[in-house]
Amino acid sequence: MSDPSSDIVATARYAHALNVSLVTILAVWHFAYDVLILWRGWPSYTSHAAALGSWLVVAVALVVGSVLLLRGTLGPTTARVLAVATLLAGYLALDSYPSGQVLGEVSWAWNTVGWCGVLLLMRAPLGELIGFQTLNTAAPVLVLAVEGAIDRVMVARLIVVICATVGFQLLFAMTGRLLLRTARQATDLALADAENVGRRSVDEAVHAGRLLRYRQVRERIEPLLRGLADGSLDPSDDAVRRATGLEAARLRRLFAETDDTPDPLLHELRASADLAERRGLDVSFVHYGQPPEIPLVVRRFLAEVPLVVLNSAASWARLTTLTDAGEVIVSVVADAPPDVLSDMRGAVPLSVVFDQEESQLWVEIRWNRAADSTSGSSTTTPSSSRESRPG
Amino acid sequence: MTEDPRIRVVHVGHTLEGLPGSLDVLILDLNLNGRLVIDDIAELACASQRIIAYSQFTEPDLVLAALDAGASAFVAKGEGRVHLVETVVAVAADRPYVTPTAAGVMVSDSRPDAPRLSERERIALLWWFQSMSKASVAHKMGISPHTVEMYIRRARLKYAHVGRAAPTKADMLVRAIEDGLVSAEEIAEPGGVHEGDPAVTGFQGRSR
Numbered sequence: 001m002s003d004p005s006s007d008i009v010a011t012a013r014y015a016h017a018l019n020v021s022l023v024t025i026l027a028v029w030h031f032a033y034d035v036l037i038l039w040r041g042w043p044s045y046t047s048h049a050a051a052l053g054s055w056l057v058v059a060v061a062l063v064v065g066s067v068l069l070l071r072g073t074l075g076p077t078t079a080r081v082l083a084v085a086t087l088l089a090g091y092l093a094l095d096s097y098p099s100g101q102v103l104g105e106v107s108w109a110w111n112t113v114g115w116c117g118v119l120l121l122m123r124a125p126l127g128e129l130i131g132f133q134t135l136n137t138a139a140p141v142l143v144l145a146v147e148g149a150i151d152r153v154m155v156a157r158l159i160v161v162i163c164a165t166v167g168f169q170l171l172f173a174m175t176g177r178l179l180l181r182t183a184r185q186a187t188d189l190a191l192a193d194a195e196n197v198g199r200r201s202v203d204e205a206v207h208a209g210r211l212l213r214y215r216q217v218r219e220r221i222e223p224l225l226r227g228l229a230d231g232s233l234d235p236s237d238d239a240v241r242r243a244t245g246l247e248a249a250r251l252r253r254l255f256a257e258t259d260d261t262p263d264p265l266l267h268e269l270r271a272s273a274d275l276a277e278r279r280g281l282d283v284s285f286v287h288y289g290q291p292p293e294i295p296l297v298v299r300r301f302l303a304e305v306p307l308v309v310l311n312s313a314a315s316w317a318r319l320t321t322l323t324d325a326g327e328v329i330v331s332v333v334a335d336a337p338p339d340v341l342s343d344m345r346g347a348v349p350l351s352v353v354f355d356q357e358e359s360q361l362w363v364e365i366r367w368n369r370a371a372d373s374t375s376g377s378s379t380t381t382p383s384s385s386r387e388s389r390p391g
Numbered sequence: 392m393t394e395d396p397r398i399r400v401v402h403v404g405h406t407l408e409g410l411p412g413s414l415d416v417l418i419l420d421l422n423l424n425g426r427l428v429i430d431d432i433a434e435l436a437c438a439s440q441r442i443i444a445y446s447q448f449t450e451p452d453l454v455l456a457a458l459d460a461g462a463s464a465f466v467a468k469g470e471g472r473v474h475l476v477e478t479v480v481a482v483a484a485d486r487p488y489v490t491p492t493a494a495g496v497m498v499s500d501s502r503p504d505a506p507r508l509s510e511r512e513r514i515a516l517l518w519w520f521q522s523m524s525k526a527s528v529a530h531k532m533g534i535s536p537h538t539v540e541m542y543i544r545r546a547r548l549k550y551a552h553v554g555r556a557a558p559t560k561a562d563m564l565v566r567a568i569e570d571g572l573v574s575a576e577e578i579a580e581p582g583g584v585h586e587g588d589p590a591v592t593g594f595q596g597r598s599r
Contacts, residue, residue: 018578095577112583203522276410284469286449286492286495286520288451288495288496288498288499289499318519318521318522318523320495322495322498322499322517322520323499324499324501329517331521333521333522333523333524353530353531355524355527358524360526362521362522362531
């Protein structure tokens with residue numbers, strides 16, 4: 001996959017190259033070849049002022065048009081005004097030719113003005129360029145007709161000249177337009193393609209996350225359901241009830257995880273606390289401070305630990321969170337067994353204390369944004385037993 | 392409340408009208424007939440009435456406003472009888488008592504004029520808020536429950552410097568000096584913060 005921005009640059013460069021080649025053709029043509037024709041045929045022009053004036057008008061229109069075109073600031077109106085100026089200059093030049101010299105050695109304007117039209121009207125609707133070329137061609141043909149010079153030989157010459165000048169110029173313009181359009185389409189396609197790839201990778205990540213959660217849920221829930229269905233698990237067994245309760249709580253938390261709320265962590269903790277209360281637990285949940293943005297992997301862990309403790313609590317639990325812009329401290333105290341978190345490994349260090357006399361578990365999880373250890377390992381403290389009484 | 396021999400209930404009312412002038416402690420519901428009574432707290436504290444703000448609302452702003460106005464303590468309605476009794480007994484003797492709810496509010500106080508708590512005071516408040524057991528906090532901090540209590544009380548005393556001056560706050564500070572909890576030199580420092588002075592080491596800056 002190519003970088004879309006480089007495609008845009010490539011298109012811009014391509015358009016610029018086309019403009020430069022056109023400007024070069026015209027500059028060489030008008031400032032070298034036309035000057036040579038004028039210089040060589042100077043004595044024979046019927047009006048020197050008309051000859052020189054028409055050349056100058058074309059030169060000025062050419063320079064102004066080229067500069068604006070190369071700067072990328074040539075507006076459609078300016079282009080049309082300059083095109084009309086060159087067309088009229090072409091008529092003036094025609095007037096300066098001696099009789100019978102419309103296609104002779106001193107004529108210069110027809111071809112040059114035609115190229116000016118290509119330069120100025122390349123980006124205008126094709127009809128405008130065709131109209132311009134028609135008017136530019138009609139004038140010399142009309143003069144020839146008035147002079148009565150049109151015979152079979154002249155018709156053949158005109159056909160050759162028109163094909164060689166107007167035909168070639170139109171072909172150049174049309175090919176240029178076609179190539180520019182193709183380049184633009186290629187760019188659009190590349191951009192759309194890049195967007196699709198981006199969207200696809202997001203979709204894939206979301207899908208992979210769903211699959212992972214689904215697999216985790218299935219691996220844990222399926223054996224429970226199977227056991228309950230075939231009678232190998234007894235619903236009145238405390239361990240079975242605790243396991244099913246925990247999985248129900250996990251499902252509930254997963255549902256809460258996708259909810260769109262300003263404080264996802266609090267929302268998920270509240271969901272866990274609600275579920276524990278519904279189970280008959282006396283739960284107090286107190287929160288102070290404004291929660292910061294927390295990475296999903298950390299948030300999941302911060303929510304999962306209290307969930308496990310709440311689910312294992314016998315009768316009561318106190319869930320507290322204290323947050324500020326840089327730190328989140330989640331704590332849960334409950335009359336839960338000491339080993340419920342023994343296989344808990346996660347993104348944030350855990351502090352676990354078990355008070356044996358009171359049979360209560362006190363777990364504290366701290367996540368610090370500055371010292372974010374999302375890639376680090378857990379430093380779960382082994383449950384310690386001690387004696388204590390509340391103050 | 393009436394079961395505790397240390398406490399005698401002499402007045403119960405739904406308004407502040409007809410309040411006896413000789414109460415040791417007044418337990419005042421912050422929401423009296425649908426009206427917040429923070430201003431009344433300030434007025435009563437000016438008249439040296441010790442007040443325990445008692446409320447089901449535990450929003451930090453409300454708790455801090457009650458303490459700033461001169462309430463001696465804040466007790467949340469959900470915190471239970473034991474905390475209320477302990478608070479009444481402590482407040483009657485001009486001693487500070489910090490409930491876990493008030494501790495949570497104090498430790499999360501990020502106002503610009505919040506007192507600067509020392510790291511140990513912060514930890515003591517935080518873990519008291521979390522566990523509601525000073526013995527558990529003491530064990531986790533590796534100190535005695537008495538020292539935990541001292542850190543919590545010292546943190547509370549720093550709040551006596553916040554908000555308007557009140558005789559209840561002054562009385563609490565005087566009792567703290569008598570108890571040896573703080574020295575008169577520490578009290579003399581507004582906010583109690585004076586880096587490098589050995590007499591006020593316990594009052595040094597907060598880490599957050």
